Amino acid sequence: MDKGSKIYVAGHRGLVGGAILRRLRAEGYENLVLRTRQELDLTDQRAVYRFFEEERPEYVFLAAAKVGGILANATYPADFIRENLLIQTNVIDAAYRYGVKKLLFLGSSCIYPKLAPQPMKEEYLLTGPLEPTNEAYAVAKIAGIKMVQAYRRQYGFRAISLMPTNLYGPGDNFDLETSHVIPALIRKFHEAKEAGQKEVVVWGTGTPRREFLHVDDLADAAVFLMRHYEEEEIINVGVGEDISVRELASLIARVVGFEGEIVYDPTKPDGTPRKLLDVSRLFAMGWRPKVSLEEGLRQTYAWFRNNWVGARGLGKA
Structure with a gap:
């Protein structure tokens, strides 16, 4: 991924996507493809395919998702599983079909079992029951991880999955019914x-x-891993405290x-x-949070x- 690469940031108006966009621009990446939710409904498969066919991005940061805190997840589980499954399925498949060189999928630490040993290592995925209050969201994210891995195995599609810990920072959602x-x-x-x-x-x-990572640190890690990480296995992103x-x-x-x-x-x-999260693998690569x-x-x-x-x-x- 060089400074002239065509990069699509899905969800660039959200907390994570906005931070990734800031990071890319700060590092001199200017060939950026952006669409608001009104301009491109990522739950609409035809619209997503049309977008990828026309724009042909080379790299994709998949930061678009329906997110929320305990209350939102408990109140709207059907919305959380349906919208997230549609968004990630459409984007991952279209990215593969239309020649994207590499895709970065953002999961969540809630994919791990409720009572997983601490700190949580990447291999603890699917070793126990999930936390019931955000199970629908977690199942959708696990499906995204498995889809990325399946496309990598069957098609050789270069895609990686990051599991960030709890995020916060400028641009967050402060609505008391849906916020973290x-x-x-x-x-x-x-x-x-x-x-x-x-x-x-x-x-x-x-x-x-809880562990909390500033969203600008996550964005820094995402750009770092897009450049340097090529493994099928998920990788945790956090502060280790x-x-x-x-x-x-x-x-x-x-x-x-x-x-x-x-x-x-x-x-x-x-x-x-x-x-x-156990972040020893990421730290061993030389990355550290700054905030x-x-x-x-x-x-x-x-x-x-x-x-x-x-x-x-x-x-x-």
Whole structure:
């Protein structure tokens, strides 16, 4: 993949796709093919085939997906499995049929069993039951992994699969019904601070442990692996460290400037007890994340204040 290569970033307006786009442009890649959801419906097979036939991209970053937190996954499981299966099936097949040189598929750490040994190695895939709250999404992503591997084995199609840990950063979704834990907590603490509330309620017990990777670090890893990784086996992308939800909430409250009490609601689901990826294979290749959690949270909160708050009337920007 050189600076003149024609590159298609699927999902370039999302959190991950937007970061990959920023990374590519920062490194001097300008021959980029982009389509919004309105311009190209990736669940429409004919439209996807027509796009690939006309544009003939050489490299594809498949970052388009329907994503969400515990509440969204539990409420709309049919949407999550159907849309993700359609998107990835259409793009992977069209990429192969229309001569793409290499495709990068983005999975998720939720593909691993709920009670997998920690940290989770790549070989733990399909060794136990999934976390029920996001099973539909996980099954779709596992199908994408297996499709990439099958096309590689049968057709020799150059495609790789990355399994990122929990992501956050500028451009995240702060809708409380569909967001993940970091943007949800940033918004909750911000609104509580602006309203002068004395407490914020956080779902669950606060004991689950999670690993968080800044989306710009993921984008850096994605471009790095597109250049240097050629294996069929999936590869984990993370920081190799985790933090409890309770510690995370306290850190976010400090970043936002909320000084009230944090109350935990144990009647709400915790999700998987712990999710920490074994990133030894990636680190052995020489890649390391650059953004610390606190620095990344400050960047994300600044983006929220500048881009979300004023536009939606959620309090002072």
